Amino acid sequence: MNEVFGLLKLSYHNQFNSAFPDTETLNHAKRLWLESLAAFTPAQMVAGAKRAIRQSEYLPTVHKMLQFCAAGDNGLPEARAAYREACNAPSPKATFNWSHPAVYHAGRAANWFFLANNPEHVAYPVFAEHYRKICARVLEGEALPKPEQPLLEEKPGKPLSKTENAERMAKLRAELEL
Known part of the structure; x- marks a missing residue:
């Protein structure tokens, strides 16, 4: 999950910092995302984050990340x-x-x-x-x-x-x- 958030922070810098302004908010978000994306492997989560970066102009929500993770190569x-x-x-x-x-x-x-x-x-x-x-x-x-x-x-x-x-x-x- 840390790698996913690292990719998102690099790609959506200003939006990311606005959404997660402090460490406590960031940790709560990581827990929520980890629970929500538990059905996926870490590799699928990272691939979903990369797909989000390629396809979305804005920082994805948990709902959008579920779609990006589920998409897979032919999803x-x-x-x-x-x-x-x-x-x-x-x-x-x-x-x-x-x-x-x-x-x-x-x-x-x-x-x-x-x-x-x-x-x-x-x-x-x-x-x-x-x-x-x-x-x-x-x-x-x-x-x-x-x-x-x-x-x-x-x-x-x-x-x-x-x-x-x-x-x-x-x-x-x-x-x-x-």
Whole structure:
């Protein structure tokens, strides 16, 4: 944790000194961050701090550090990037190479049709809320299943003959009184 705070102090000098003006405040913050980031290894915490330095203009909060630590090399993308990925993914969605399964599950929960047929200012908040909940589950250690493409039936039925088709059509017309 000391290395994480050292990196943050070097990168966000003025913001860091404003947020942690004295040793007592700094020690309280280190304890809070250590408890909050306990699910991650020290190497993941340092990698998260470096990711924060590369991607964020401002000193990260504990919440943002959780996201940066969880991101990993192929981890959770930022919500807006995940939304764009979900909207731009071709069908069938389950066969697309997702950056993280959380993006697929958030898109499915938000409803693909809804995302495709509503403007961003309407669809993004819905997607972002689902994505936030799924990311929280991932950060708590839940492993999301990979998207599964439903398989076609192994033994498709044989096509009906012309007379069988005509009989079924006549029966259907009788039922519908056409």
